[in-house]
Amino acid sequence: MIRVRGLSKQFGARVVVDNLSFEVNKGEILGFLGPNGAGKTTTMRMIVGFLTPTSGEIFIDNFSVERESLRTRSLIGYLPENPPLYNELTVVEYLSFALRLSGVTKKKFKDRLDTVYQTCGIGDVSGRLIGNLSKGYRQRVGLAQAIIHNPKILILDEPTVGLDPKQIHEIRGVIRGLAGEHTIILSSHILPEVSKTCDRVIIINEGKIVASDTCDALSNRYSGGNRFEITVARPGSDALERLKAISGVLNVVNIGSGRGFLVEGRRGLEIREEVANLVVRENWGLLGLKAMEFSLEDVYLQLTMEE
Ligand SMILES: Nc1ncnc2c1ncn2[C@@H]1O[C@H](COP(=O)(O)OP(=O)(O)OP(=O)(O)O)[C@@H](O)[C@H]1O
Numbered sequence: 001m002i003r004v005r006g007l008s009k010q011f012g013a014r015v016v017v018d019n020l021s022f023e024v025n026k027g028e029i030l031g032f033l034g035p036n037g038a039g040k041t042t043t044m045r046m047i048v049g050f051l052t053p054t055s056g057e058i059f060i061d062n063f064s065v066e067r068e069s070l071r072t073r074s075l076i077g078y079l080p081e082n083p084p085l086y087n088e089l090t091v092v093e094y095l096s097f098a099l100r101l102s103g104v105t106k107k108k109f110k111d112r113l114d115t116v117y118q119t120c121g122i123g124d125v126s127g128r129l130i131g132n133l134s135k136g137y138r139q140r141v142g143l144a145q146a147i148i149h150n151p152k153i154l155i156l157d158e159p160t161v162g163l164d165p166k167q168i169h170e171i172r173g174v175i176r177g178l179a180g181e182h183t184i185i186l187s188s189h190i191l192p193e194v195s196k197t198c199d200r201v202i203i204i205n206e207g208k209i210v211a212s213d214t215c216d217a218l219s220n221r222y223s224g225g226n227r228f229e230i231t232v233a234r235p236g237s238d239a240l241e242r243l244k245a246i247s248g249v250l251n252v253v254n255i256g257s258g259r260g261f262l263v264e265g266r267r268g269l270e271i272r273e274e275v276a277n278l279v280v281r282e283n284w285g286l287l288g289l290k291a292m293e294f295s296l297e298d299v300y301l302q303l304t305m306e307e
């Protein structure tokens, strides 16, 4: 649905997006994750046709964003980092204006308005001036504007910024609900945001893709396998050797004054039960068994904080 090939953007001598290539399939939600200044917003602006790439190509539904810009833009709903709202219009005036621009027939107006009021929870403020709305409500109106013409593709730049926790939860639900019918790219530097909403994530750092996979696969890939820590009250003198002898165990290291062990097992193999059985059988006194999983956060920090 979205195909990006060798995309780069330079401002003066500075390369801020550096040779990105990726695809987003129909119905998928892709998350752009990366620190401030990584190039997320710049990439999104090029996808929606707001900025011209220095090099590379973007195809939407097989149409080139550069050569068939009107066509591709009509397929996209865009929530910019700072939604350009008209403070002197009321919510309903603004959304009706957006609908007229998108060429939706008059007959469908009411239907579309009712849908976004419901989806974004703004029915109660439809008659109010946008300039008088709170930040969270302005963000909701921005999102409503992005989805008002029911576009196939949604590009959402930090969609939940400024929202309260309840609303974040609701908007995440809304975004998940839009997937399937819609193809979505959203950006965030909030990890739970991405892991809870997206099917796949691309981690961008200094304009380059440093990782691209499903959230689970990323955590697994960088976790270095299957590791956990056990603590026992009275380890036998041969405890280390006995643990190492369990089939599927790759390595055991003694930690914490001899009562703790870091056990590494072959990836994808469940060895905790065997280990616990041994400890109980030998009466070493099991005090704890804790998985040492790497979260997406560990992966993210590892990939973006090197050097
Ligand atoms: N029009 C511009 N002219 C010059 N530099 C720019 C321009 N737009 C963006 N940049 C630079 O490009 C880099 C990437 O910016 P971008 O806004 O894409 O980052 P981001 O990943 O969206 O960051 P954030 O998480 O803070 O939103 C930054 O260093 C920024 O200063």
Ligand SMILES: [Mg+2]
Residues within 6 Å of the ligand: 040, 041, 042, 081, 157
């Ligand atoms: Mg940004």
